[in-house]
Amino acid sequence: MKNKSLGIGIGITCFVLVLALTLQIRTMTIENSVVSQTFANDELKDSLLQWKEKYDKSVAQLEASNKELDIIRKSATTNASDAEQKNNELKVNNMLLGLTNVEGEGIVIELADGQNNSLVLDASNLLIHDGNLREIVNELANAGVEAIEINGQRIVNSTYIICAGNVILVNGEKISSPCVIKAIGQQERIVRSSRARGRNFATAKIK
Amino acid sequence: MMILTVIIGGVLGAIIGFLIPTIPYSASKYLAIAIVAALDSVFGGIASSIKKNFDLKVFISGFFVNAIIAMLLTYLGQRLNVDIYLAAIIVFVGRMFNNLGIIRRFYLNKVSEKLKKKHM
Numbered sequence: 001m002k003n004k005s006l007g008i009g010i011g012i013t014c015f016v017l018v019l020a021l022t023l024q025i026r027t028m029t030i031e032n033s034v035v036s037q038t039f040a041n042d043e044l045k046d047s048l049l050q051w052k053e054k055y056d057k058s059v060a061q062l063e064a065s066n067k068e069l070d071i072i073r074k075s076a077t078t079n080a081s082d083a084e085q086k087n088n089e090l091k092v093n094n095m096l097l098g099l100t101n102v103e104g105e106g107i108v109i110e111l112a113d114g115q116n117n118s119l120v121l122d123a124s125n126l127l128i129h130d131g132n133l134r135e136i137v138n139e140l141a142n143a144g145v146e147a148i149e150i151n152g153q154r155i156v157n158s159t160y161i162i163c164a165g166n167v168i169l170v171n172g173e174k175i176s177s178p179c180v181i182k183a184i185g186q187q188e189r190i191v192r193s194s195r196a197r198g199r200n201f202a203t204a205k206i207k
Numbered sequence: 208m209m210i211l212t213v214i215i216g217g218v219l220g221a222i223i224g225f226l227i228p229t230i231p232y233s234a235s236k237y238l239a240i241a242i243v244a245a246l247d248s249v250f251g252g253i254a255s256s257i258k259k260n261f262d263l264k265v266f267i268s269g270f271f272v273n274a275i276i277a278m279l280l281t282y283l284g285q286r287l288n289v290d291i292y293l294a295a296i297i298v299f300v301g302r303m304f305n306n307l308g309i310i311r312r313f314y315l316n317k318v319s320e321k322l323k324k325k326h327m
Contacts, residue, residue: 008212009266009267010213012216013249013252013266013270014212014217018219019223021242022224023227027232027235
C-alpha cells in the first residue's frame with residue numbers, strides 16, 4: 001500500500017514536472033526568446049563582436065580599394081597627358097596635311113590673265129597656265145610656307161594642278177582667272193627666297 | 208512500480224505539454240521558477256531516499272508548495288521591483304547541488320565497494 005502510494009506520488013510529480021518543462025520550452029521556442037537575460041546579453045555581445053569584425057574587415061577593404069583607386073587615377077591622369085600629347089600631335093599633323101583651317105602671317109598673290117595686247121604674238125602667253133600655278137606653288141613651298149591655297153583649294157599631298165581646256169583643275173575643281181594664291185609663312189623669307197632665285201615670282205613682285 | 212509510474216508520468220506530461228496551448232510570455236518567468244523549485248524538490252527527494260528518510264507527504268508538499276511559493280515570491284518581487292526570484296533561484300540551485308553531491312557520493316561509494324569486492 002505504501003509502495004503504491006509512493007509510486008503514484010512520484011508519478012504525479014514527474015507528470016507535473018515534465019508538463020511544466022515541456023510547456024516552458026515550447027513557450028520559449030515560440031517566443032523565440034531566452035529565459036535568462038544574461039544569455040540574451042551574451043548573444044548580443046556575440047553578434048556585436050561579429051559585426052565589429054565585419055566592420056573592421058570592411059574598413060580594411062575600403063582602404064585597399066581607395067589605394068587601388070588612387071593608383072588607377074594616377075595611371076588615368078598619365079594616360080590623359082598622353083592623350084593630350086597625341087591630340088596635339090594629331091592637330092599638328094592635320095595642319096601639315098592641310099586637313100584643318102589655319103591662320104597666320106603670310107602673303108596673297110593675285111594672278112589675272114593679261115589684257116589683249118597687239119604686241120604679243122601668241123595670245124596663249126597672256127593666259128595663266130597650270131604650269132604657272134605649279135611653279136608658284138613650288139616656289140612658295142621652297143620658301144618654306146606652311147599652307148597654300150588657290151581660289152579656296154588647299155594644296156595638299158594629293159593635290160594636282162592640271163590644264164583642262166580653258167580652265168585649270170586644282171584638286172579636280174575648275175579654276176580660271178583671276179587666281180588668288182594665299183600662303184601662310186614668314187613674309188620676309190618668302191620674298192627673299194623668291195628674289196634670290198630670280199623666279200617669275202620675283203618678276204611678278206617687280207611688276 | 209516506481210519506475211513505471213515515473214515513465215508513464217513523464218510520457219503523459221510530455222504529450223499533454225505538447226497538446227495544450229502555450230502560456231503567455233509574461234507568465235513563463237513564473238513557470239521557469241516553479242520548474243527550478245520542482246527540480247530542487249525532486250533532487251531532495253532522491254537524496255532523502257538515499258538517506259532512507261524519504262517521506263512521500265513531505266516530498267509532494269515540498270514539490271508543490273515550493274513551486275507555488277517561488278512563483279508568489281517572483282510575483283511579489285515584480286510588484287516591489289526587486290528581483291526576489293534571483294534569491295529563490297540561488298537557494299534552490301544551491302540546494303540542488305548539495306543534494307546532487309549526496310547522490311554522487313552515494314553512488315561513488317557503491318561503485319567503489321563493488322570494485323573492492325571484485326578485487327577481493
